[in-house]
Amino acid sequence: MNWASLLLLPGVLLGLCAGENLLPNRSFLLQSGWEGTALGGRAPALSLEVLEAAAGDLSSLGSGLAGDLLEPDCRELLAGFANSSVRLTDCLVRSARPVTLCQNCYRQYRDLTERFDNITGAVGNTTESNNCAQSLLMSDRLQIVVILSRFFTDTWTKANCANCLKKNSEGLSNDTVKFLALFNESLACFEHNLQRQEDDLLSSNYTEVCKKCNATYKTLNVMYNKMQKSGQEDESEEQSNLCIDVEDAMNITRRLWSTTFNCSLPCSDTVPVIAVSSFILFLPVVFYLSSFLHSKQKKRILIMTKRFQSNSSYVNIQEKFN
Structure with a gap:
């Protein structure tokens, strides 16, 4: 026990003896009184209503402390990201059919990415931004800000919206x-x-x-x-x-x-189609006709060669007899 506790203890005892409550606007029900406690009896019991009221006070106190843990600058960054998420979600849903989300929602998406970059400290690499990134992005297992940012980025990437926009999403190409x-x-x-x-x-x-x-x-x-x-x-x-x-x-x-x-x-498109089709259909006729003429000419050359050989052999025979 430290000196501060020793100094506060007499005041607490005096308050209890005077019948004053430590919690304002709350009343304790004493079963055996302080006399019974002094004589070795049981400690005074609290009613159920008093316990529930005390638990409510402690819970409100805890939420207030938790809210104070987030700095004002971080709360402002979180509120900006939340508002950008709402605007982008509304635009995506309204542009779902017919699909016009790239041409209608590129401003909202650009604003969301800028808000997220501010949280991560990519824009200003200061101690305050790093503290906000630690508090908003990595302080819990769920990491709701990271999940939302990844969802919007994946949706934008699957839609290939960058292929219809100028650089830095400044407008349509x-x-x-x-x-x-x-x-x-x-x-x-x-x-x-x-x-x-x-x-x-x-x-x-x-x-x-x-x-x-x-x-x-x-x-x-x-x-x-x-x-x-x-x-x-x-x-x-x-x-x-x-x-x-x-x-x-x-x-x-x-x-x-x-x-x-x-x-x-x-x-205008059927005329070339008909011309090409006719040419393709006429190709077999040209092929067979050229083959027939070529074979006929080859046969004629072969017959003339045989006749020439037979005549030359006849001349040789006659020369031998003479």
Whole structure:
């Protein structure tokens, strides 16, 4: 027992003798009184209500201490990361169908990564930031901040959004902007010509759509193939895919064109196809004809050679007799 305890002990005894409680607004029920305790009786028992109230006071005191363990700067960093997570989650869910998360949520994702970098101390390598990283990222087994950051990063990587954005996620790339403009133009063409063909919709006759929107659809398809080829040349095989926004937009357009509208190849494309097919079919005729002529000529040469040999032998016989 130290000197502070010895000095406080008389005051505590005086308070108990005077009937004052150590815990304010709490009352003790004494079964045998202080007289019984002084005479060797049992210690005074506390009621159940008093014990529960005391436990509540201790729990609130503990939570207050735990809150004070986190510094104000760290609480501010945690609140910023929480707000960025909420905004990014809301944007991802709202952009799930049709898939437009890369073009709509790149600002929220960039803000989240910056918040997480501030926590880890990547931006400012100071003692305060290191303390916050220790408290928010590695102080417990669950590590909820790390789990959330890894989830958003994995989602962004699987969507290949970096292939549709400029460096440092400052905005959409030029090719992506052109592609999305052609995509919106194709959908507008489909919708405009469908309204003009309302009477023929029951018979599933979409010839007007196929005819009027052929040029727009062909340009969109060429643009998509160009972007896909460029991505395969610049990136590795694992990162050669286009971002999910472009892939989903092209899948929607092709599904409408081939399945819904049942549009076939245009006439300008069928002419080369027919010409190539005819040439391939005519190749066997050319082959057999050339083979026949070659064999006939070889046979003629062989017959002439035999005749020449027979004539020369006849001349030799005549010379011998003479």
